[in-house]
Amino acid sequence: MARTSTRDVAVLELHNVSKRYGRTLVLDKINLSLREHEVVCLIGASGSGKSTLLRCADLLEPVDAGSISLNGRAVHADDRDADATRRQLGIVFQGFSLFPHLTALENVALAPRVALGLSADAAARRSRALLKQLGLAAKANAYPDSLSGGQQQRVAIARALATEPKVLLLDEITSALDPVLVAEVLEALRTLATNGMTMLIATHEMAFAADVADRICYLESGRIVEEGTPERIFGSPRDARTRGFLKRVRSVGAGNAR
Amino acid sequence: MTAARSARKGTLVAVISTLAVATIVAISVGSSPSWPIVQKAFFDGTYFSTSLPEVVGAFAINIQLFVLAEILILPLGLLIALARSITNPAFTPLRIFATIYTDFFRGVPSILVIYVLGFGVPALRLPGVPKEPFFWALVTLVLIYSAYVSEVYRAGIESVHPSQERAARALGLTRVQALRFVVLPQALRRVVPPLLNDFIGLQKDTALVSILGVVEAFKQAQILKSANFNFTPLMTTALIFLVITIPMTRLLDRLAAKDRAAQQGGAR
Numbered sequence: 001m002a003r004t005s006t007r008d009v010a011v012l013e014l015h016n017v018s019k020r021y022g023r024t025l026v027l028d029k030i031n032l033s034l035r036e037h038e039v040v041c042l043i044g045a046s047g048s049g050k051s052t053l054l055r056c057a058d059l060l061e062p063v064d065a066g067s068i069s070l071n072g073r074a075v076h077a078d079d080r081d082a083d084a085t086r087r088q089l090g091i092v093f094q095g096f097s098l099f100p101h102l103t104a105l106e107n108v109a110l111a112p113r114v115a116l117g118l119s120a121d122a123a124a125r126r127s128r129a130l131l132k133q134l135g136l137a138a139k140a141n142a143y144p145d146s147l148s149g150g151q152q153q154r155v156a157i158a159r160a161l162a163t164e165p166k167v168l169l170l171d172e173i174t175s176a177l178d179p180v181l182v183a184e185v186l187e188a189l190r191t192l193a194t195n196g197m198t199m200l201i202a203t204h205e206m207a208f209a210a211d212v213a214d215r216i217c218y219l220e221s222g223r224i225v226e227e228g229t230p231e232r233i234f235g236s237p238r239d240a241r242t243r244g245f246l247k248r249v250r251s252v253g254a255g256n257a258r
Numbered sequence: 259m260t261a262a263r264s265a266r267k268g269t270l271v272a273v274i275s276t277l278a279v280a281t282i283v284a285i286s287v288g289s290s291p292s293w294p295i296v297q298k299a300f301f302d303g304t305y306f307s308t309s310l311p312e313v314v315g316a317f318a319i320n321i322q323l324f325v326l327a328e329i330l331i332l333p334l335g336l337l338i339a340l341a342r343s344i345t346n347p348a349f350t351p352l353r354i355f356a357t358i359y360t361d362f363f364r365g366v367p368s369i370l371v372i373y374v375l376g377f378g379v380p381a382l383r384l385p386g387v388p389k390e391p392f393f394w395a396l397v398t399l400v401l402i403y404s405a406y407v408s409e410v411y412r413a414g415i416e417s418v419h420p421s422q423e424r425a426a427r428a429l430g431l432t433r434v435q436a437l438r439f440v441v442l443p444q445a446l447r448r449v450v451p452p453l454l455n456d457f458i459g460l461q462k463d464t465a466l467v468s469i470l471g472v473v474e475a476f477k478q479a480q481i482l483k484s485a486n487f488n489f490t491p492l493m494t495t496a497l498i499f500l501v502i503t504i505p506m507t508r509l510l511d512r513l514a515a516k517d518r519a520a521q522q523g524g525a526r
Contacts, residue, residue, distance in 0.1 A: 058428055087430030097425035101443050111429035114439055163430055 009072060011036050011198050012057060012089075012167045017066035019056055019222075026052045028222040029066065034167060034200055039193050041209035041230075042202040044219035045245065050202035051094075053219070054169045057200065058091045071166070087115055090160030091169040094176050096152045098144040104131060104155045105140040108162045116163060123162075130158040134188050150181030154188055161192075168192065170201045186212075206249055210234050218242045302490045309482050309491035316478035317498050319392070320464040323474070327399045327464075328457055334400065335407030340437075342408070343415055356408070363405035369466050372398045376470035395467035403460050410452045414445035451517065454510045458503050465499075475499070 010033035019027040026049050034040055042050045055061045057068060062077035069075065075085045099107050108127035112118045118126070131140050134154040144152055153173055160168060170189070174182040186208050193199060193212050203209050209216055209230065216233040218226045218241075226239045237243045287293055341349075341356035363371070376394040379387065388394075418441045426436035468477035475495045482491035 060424060060428060083427075083430050083432050086428060089428075091428045093421070093425065095421060097421045099422065099425070099440055099444075101447065110426075110439060111431065114435050115430040115432075159429065 009036070010034060010069070011038075011071060012200070013069045013072075014053070014057060015067045015069070017053075017056060017063050017068065019052055019061065019063050026222050027056065027063070030222070030224060032217065032224065034198055036166075036198055037196040038214050039197075039199045039201065039212055040215045040217060041213040042200065042217050042219055043204075043206065043209060043245075048219040049222040050219055051171050052222075054091065054171045054200065054202055057167075058089050058169055059086055060091075083115070087111070087163045088166050089169060090163065090165035090167070092153070092156045092160045092171065092173045094172045096144070096149075096156045096176070098152055098155055098159070100144050103141050103143055104136060104147065104158075107144070107155055108159045111159070111163050127158070127162060130161055131155070133191075134158050135184075148181060149177045150184045153177065153181075153185050157185075157188060157192075166198060168197055168199045170199060170203070172202050172204060174203070174205060204249075206234070206246075218245060220245070298488075300489045300493055302488055305482075305486060305488050305490035306494055309479065309494045312482060313475050313478050313491060313494045313498060316473055317475040317495075319472060319474040320461070323392075323396060323399065323464045323467065323472075324457070324461045326396055327403065327460060330396075330400045331404050331407050331460075334404040336411050338404060338408035339411035339415060342412055360405040360408055363402050364409070368398075368402050368463055369469065371402055372466055372469060375401075376467070391467070391470040391472045395464075395470055395472050399460060399463065399467070402463075403456060406456050406459075407453065410449050410456060411445070413452075414449035415441060417448055418444045448517075451510055451513045454506060454513070458506050458510075461503055461506075462499060465495075 013033040014030050017027055017030040018025065028049075030049075030053060032040070032053075042053065044050055052061065056063050056077075059068070059075060059077040059079075059082050067074050067076075070085060070088060076082070079085065098104075099110070102110065105124065105127050108130055109120075109123040112123035112126055113120060116123075128137070128140060131137055134157060136151060136154055136158065139147060139151060139155075144155065147155065153176075156173070157168075157170075174185050177185060182205070186205065189199070189201070189208075190212055201209070201213070211230075213230050215227060216230050217224045218233065218237075218239070220241050226233065226237060226242045233242065234246065237246060338356045338359060341352050342360070344353055372395065375398045376391060379394065380389040422440050422444065423436050426440040427433070431439065464474060465476035468474055468480070471477070473481070475498060476492075479491040479495040483489055
């Protein structure tokens with residue numbers, strides 16, 4: 001599908017991005033652009049390239065071909081100012097990756113203090129506000145290992161938001177949680193979407209994707225096979241591969257493709 | 259209640275059985291015909307009390323040696339460990355140097371290094387190079403133990419999962435910031451027990467520098483032994499070393515137990 005209305009400024013844009021690990025092509029000429037306030041969900045089987053796409057977009061992995069732009073400026077993982085670019089992007093991982101030696105508050109405050117150079121006070125104030133927003137005000141001084149999976153993941157979301165990123169990248173952030181905890185994390189994301197956060201979400205939660213996304217991209221073998229509104233992708237998928245994937249997902253059960 | 263009572267009963271049994279065995283050993287050793295000879299040569303009360311102040315006085319040298327050495331080894335070992343962890347290709351020579359350094363000093367007998375540096379280098383009579391045995395004793399202990407300690411640090415750094423560094427970099431922290439605020443704090447916490455272990459070794463090895471003529475506790479004991487043809491001063495020295503090292507080993511055990519508990523129970 002052609003890029004959406006070129007008039008709008010893309011916040012994040014991937015142009016013909018390819019990435020290989022050894023001889024395996026994991027991303028194959030990916031074209032994707034996110035406008036401000038847009039929520040895009042990446043769906044597809046494990047190994048289809050969703051996580052790699054997010055990591056490349058966050059400049060955690062250099063791309064082998066193609067280009068990535070942030071606010072219309074080309075950026076690359078090997079850039080001298082890649083760290084500055086990463087501060088404008090937030091990413092949340094499937095495995096939380098909280099810092100176990102720091103409290104919830106310190107986890108969130110680290111990047112504002114160290115990477116943005118805020119004073120300890122200002123960083124703590126910002127972090128408290130974020131924790132409160134994510135329903136974790138009471139857990140500010142708790143260490144990660146005393147928190148539930150859902151709470152840990154919400155701390156990770158707060159941490160990713162602490163540098164006030166322009167785009168939030170979410171990599172299957174509910175996959176490591178049991179179903180009861182999934183709801184509280186998805187609820188947090190819904191609130192972010194309502195508040196206008198630009199998000200790129202890799203997910204296996206089809207019902208959530210249908211609910212929150214402005215656009216759905218179906219990935220297979222490192223390619224975006226089909227993209228469109230949730231109504232269209234879930235209602236009348238055009239590509240046989242998309243139809244096949246959705247059929248498999250639905251046969252497994254309510255929106256859980258694992 | 260029952261648990262407390264059975265615990266008390268267990269302690270009682272342990273005390274009785276230990277006392278019984280100790281008595282049997284004492285009686286059988288004490289009644290053996292050669293015991294008086296052994297006692298006179300190794301455990302003579304008079305030689306003990308006369309040697310104690312002299313050996314304790316000389317032990318001040320051992321304390322100076324290991325305290326100074328530990329202060330120097332902690333940062334030096336860390337620098338070597340970091341040099342070995344740098345992946346930037348421009349720093350390859352530094353990495354190779356650090357690797358050769360640790361391989362060499364971990365692989366060569368300590369006493370050989372002490373001998374070569376302590377006798378060999380001052381014999382060159384190079385201008386400006388100190389000749390004091392204490393200086394060379396300190397240098398060799400620092401060189402040898404920095405190699406061991408750097409490996410401890412390195413193991414600690416490598417035990418921190420790479421996802422931690424990735425998460426830090428994703429937040430916009432530079433490589434150095436990620437190391438400083440995320441990787442090292444976790445690594446250092448994990449290496450405290452093995453570091454203490456190396457320091458116990460270091461404290462004992464301060465006796466090796468006696469070959470350079472540094473009159474520390476062991477050398478002092480040797481002097482007293484030769485003067486009186488009695489080994490008791492050496493036993494006195496052993497006792498002094500134990501007074502220092504046993505509390506450290508106990509502390510180490512406690513730290514290790516706490517570590518295990520934290521890993522199993524998630525307690526903090």
